[in-house]
Amino acid sequence: MDFSFKEETILLKNNAARYLKEKCPGSLVKNIIKDEKGFSPAIWKEMAEMGWFGLIYDEQYGGIGGSFFDLFILFEEMGKVLLPSPFFTSAILSGMVIREAGDANLKAEYLPSIIRGEKILTVGLLDERGRYDYEQPNLEAKESSDGSYAVEGTRILVPYAHIAHEILVCAHVNGVKAEGPTLLKIHGQADGQKKIPLDTLTGEKTFAVVYENVNVSAKDVIGSIGKGATYLNKIITHATILKCGEMLGGLERVVEMTVEYAKQRQQFGRPIGSFQVIQHYCVDMATFLETTRLITYQAASLLSEDIPCHKEIAMAKAWCSDAYKKSTWTAQQIHGGIGFTEEHDLHLFYKHAKALELEFGDSWIHRKKVAEEMGL
Amino acid sequence: MKFTFTEEQNQFRQEVRDFLRAELEAGTFSVHCGGLIEGSFQEFSRKMAKRGWIGLTWPKEHGGQGRTYVEKAILMEELMKVQAPIGYHFLADRQVGPAIIYFGSQWQKEYFLPRIVRADDGMRFCLLFSEPNAGSDLVAVSTTAVKDGDIYIIKGQKVWTSGGHLADYGWLLARTNMDSSIPRHLSCSEFIIDMKSPGLTVRPIINMAGKHSFNEVFLDDVRVPKRFLVGQENGGFKQIMAQVDYERAGFERLMQNYALFEQLKSHVRQRGKSGFGDEFYSWIKDSIAQLEIEFNVGRLLCYYTAWTIDQGKQPTNEAALCKAYCTQYEQRLNDVATRVLGPLSQIRGETRWTAFAGDLAESYLWAPSYNLQGGTVEILKNIVALRKLGLPRS
Numbered sequence: 001m002d003f004s005f006k007e008e009t010i011l012l013k014n015n016a017a018r019y020l021k022e023k024c025p026g027s028l029v030k031n032i033i034k035d036e037k038g039f040s041p042a043i044w045k046e047m048a049e050m051g052w053f054g055l056i057y058d059e060q061y062g063g064i065g066g067s068f069f070d071l072f073i074l075f076e077e078m079g080k081v082l083l084p085s086p087f088f089t090s091a092i093l094s095g096m097v098i099r100e101a102g103d104a105n106l107k108a109e110y111l112p113s114i115i116r117g118e119k120i121l122t123v124g125l126l127d128e129r130g131r132y133d134y135e136q137p138n139l140e141a142k143e144s145s146d147g148s149y150a151v152e153g154t155r156i157l158v159p160y161a162h163i164a165h166e167i168l169v170c171a172h173v174n175g176v177k178a179e180g181p182t183l184l185k186i187h188g189q190a191d192g193q194k195k196i197p198l199d200t201l202t203g204e205k206t207f208a209v210v211y212e213n214v215n216v217s218a219k220d221v222i223g224s225i226g227k228g229a230t231y232l233n234k235i236i237t238h239a240t241i242l243k244c245g246e247m248l249g250g251l252e253r254v255v256e257m258t259v260e261y262a263k264q265r266q267q268f269g270r271p272i273g274s275f276q277v278i279q280h281y282c283v284d285m286a287t288f289l290e291t292t293r294l295i296t297y298q299a300a301s302l303l304s305e306d307i308p309c310h311k312e313i314a315m316a317k318a319w320c321s322d323a324y325k326k327s328t329w330t331a332q333q334i335h336g337g338i339g340f341t342e343e344h345d346l347h348l349f350y351k352h353a354k355a356l357e358l359e360f361g362d363s364w365i366h367r368k369k370v371a372e373e374m375g376l
Numbered sequence: 377m378k379f380t381f382t383e384e385q386n387q388f389r390q391e392v393r394d395f396l397r398a399e400l401e402a403g404t405f406s407v408h409c410g411g412l413i414e415g416s417f418q419e420f421s422r423k424m425a426k427r428g429w430i431g432l433t434w435p436k437e438h439g440g441q442g443r444t445y446v447e448k449a450i451l452m453e454e455l456m457k458v459q460a461p462i463g464y465h466f467l468a469d470r471q472v473g474p475a476i477i478y479f480g481s482q483w484q485k486e487y488f489l490p491r492i493v494r495a496d497d498g499m500r501f502c503l504l505f506s507e508p509n510a511g512s513d514l515v516a517v518s519t520t521a522v523k524d525g526d527i528y529i530i531k532g533q534k535v536w537t538s539g540g541h542l543a544d545y546g547w548l549l550a551r552t553n554m555d556s557s558i559p560r561h562l563s564c565s566e567f568i569i570d571m572k573s574p575g576l577t578v579r580p581i582i583n584m585a586g587k588h589s590f591n592e593v594f595l596d597d598v599r600v601p602k603r604f605l606v607g608q609e610n611g612g613f614k615q616i617m618a619q620v621d622y623e624r625a626g627f628e629r630l631m632q633n634y635a636l637f638e639q640l641k642s643h644v645r646q647r648g649k650s651g652f653g654d655e656f657y658s659w660i661k662d663s664i665a666q667l668e669i670e671f672n673v674g675r676l677l678c679y680y681t682a683w684t685i686d687q688g689k690q691p692t693n694e695a696a697l698c699k700a701y702c703t704q705y706e707q708r709l710n711d712v713a714t715r716v717l718g719p720l721s722q723i724r725g726e727t728r729w730t731a732f733a734g735d736l737a738e739s740y741l742w743a744p745s746y747n748l749q750g751g752t753v754e755i756l757k758n759i760v761a762l763r764k765l766g767l768p769r770s
Binding site for chain 2: 001002003004005006069259262263270271273274275276278279280282283284286287290291294295297298300301302305307312315318319364367368370371374375376
């Protein structure tokens with residue numbers, strides 16, 4: 001057991017914290033949400049230059065070859081500012097799909113440009129009922145006589161679909177020789193697809209993408225036919241923990257903001273933080289924070305070292321989904337009316353906590369996984 | 377960051393496990409809840425002493441092994457898993473020894489420390505802190521210790537003295553400066569007191585589980601030689617506050633009912649989905665998974681607190697937060713367990729219908745004490761609020 005960071009991790013953490021704090025105030029985040037693009041190209045460029053998109057990828061693709069744990073720490077820092085950007089969907093989800101399932105050509109074609117931030121890719125994982133359906137996708141890819149595929153179906157909550165060069169999906173391939181869930185890349189401007197903007201809690205740019213007889217060529221199949229779910233299981237495991245890192249960062253910020261507010265806000269002639277009821281609320285939040293830190297660091301660290309940790313990952317997501325959400329509820333209560341205004345930043349975290357609770361499964365779903373790991 | 381143990385640590389854990397398995401097989405003790413509180417078993421403590429497992433973290437010059445708090449946590453985790461009967465040496469090892477090392481006189485070190493690490497006769501301790509009017513507000517103690525030449529004369533009453541009826545010595549907090557203009561925390565001192573002293577009476581208190589675990593202790597002009605004063609006269613409260621951080625948070629706060637959790641898990645596995653019905657089983661699965669997560673979170677807090685001490689830091693905040701969290705988990709555990717077993721859970725004693733050897737009912741009965749002993753959850757939260765979060769005093 002060693003709870004200290006490596007030198008290089010501290011360096012990355014501090015640099016990221018400094019950069020994000022300076023460049024991404026709440027006011028910027030709120031402007032980006034209202035903006036058409038949904039991200040800041042200037043910051044995007046700088047993040048690419050700092051090597052963030054290539055942190056975990058091999059040097060041959062222009063990556064840094066860093067550890068997964070360091071990437072987790074970067075997500076923790078990003079969770080503190082909630083900067084909207086396609087970082088996660090492009091450089092992480094799409095990048096990992098290509099790294100795990102793609103052949104040498106595909107990797108050479110896409111990884112360097114994703115890492116440089118020149119190409120933005122996204123992934124559509126949810127069906128119309130809001131399920132991660134990649135084991136049995138409700139998206140059909142029927143093989144035609146010329147060997148290409150006709151894709152039919154709908155993906156919802158596809159982030160940044162409006163600017164994506166490619167949208168990656170897992171479709172049920174119905175082929176002559178093989179069938180099953182299969183990863184496909186579909187060009188962002190392919191004929192026959194309709195992108196419907198969705199307004200959501202967080203305001204992040206996200207879309208429903210409807211495919212009507214969209215033609216996809218055989219070379220757009222990523223990896224083996226029928227293996228889509230196998231690739232995605234591994235990728236989503238990693239993605240889930242990065243989202244836990246983001247939640248940890250958000251939770252840290254919420255506790256910090258709220259304790260600070262409790263010290264300053266005067267009522268009844270004294271700071272409200274001097275009332276025990278407020279103190280105990282704050283300690284409950286701080287306890288959620290410390291425990292979330294330990295349980296998520298554990299999963300990230302084990303995953304980074306390739307030590308089997310299905311149970312630890314499920315424990316982390318279950319725990320931080322509840323801890324973060326409940327802490328934002330308490331934070332809203334302590335802030336009172338000011339926390340309910342658009343001007344204040346607290347609502348960004350309140351929304352983020354709910355959105356991330358629902359992403360990749362809430363606490364109940366992950367407790368089910370824990371129970372299965374326990375042999376129940 | 378490393379969430380795995382070193383080769384040596386794994387080896388140490390294995391040594392402890394092997395020892396405990398052999399003891400269990402030999403029938404020295406059996407696994408049941410409450411072993412820590414009730415089990416007073418000097419023979420067992422002596423066996424641990426021979427292996428150097430008492431005073432594990434104490435410096436070598438004081439008869440200890442100079443090992444880390446993480447190793448101590450490993451030892452405790454394994455002991456608590458089987459609810460080993462460590463009551464004879466537990467307090468002396470955890471609390472008394474370290475306090476003597478920090479604050480004690482040369483004579484106290486030479487007399488007590490070697491005897492404690494050997495689990496010698498006459499080395500069982502109890503704590504004489506709480507009083508009828510000084511519970512959470514410990515600094516309000518009104519028991520007095522008046523100096524008279526080479527002795528102190530102690531007068532007052534203590535309460536909630538766990539194991540007081542079994543102890544050879546008490547670790548006492550008493551007022552040594554009666555000047556009411558002096559701040560209360562600067563007027564108390566710590567003493568070691570012989571429980572067989574004339575004028576000292578121990579009266580049992582029967583707890584709501586029907587057990588005699590704690591006591592009232594009456595001190596009627598008990599004479600304590602000056603050499604039993606620990607540390608500075610009037611410095612006792614500060615000493616307690618400095619010391620308690622090191623002893624507050626350990627696996628004994630998380631795992632007093634571990635046997636129950638293990639039995640619960642294997643019971644549910646054995647009976648399976650069909651044995652409970654789909655709907656009930658899905659509630660059980662969810663509830664037990666939540667407990668498993670909470671337990672693992674608590675376990676990390678315990679190791680984190682131990683590691684913090686090993687870094688040479690005062691673990692005030694970590695320990696308070698850890699203990700507050702862990703004791704609350706213990707309460708939830710027996711709530712879930714009794715509901716899974718249903719009405720059967722109420723049956724105490726040995727009958728053909730008793731589940732888990734009666735541990736369910738016992739655990740539920742003991743539960744209210746967990747959040748009280750050694751600082752209530754609310755007092756611990758006050759500590760975290762003021763010292764970790766820097767919130768203003770109420």
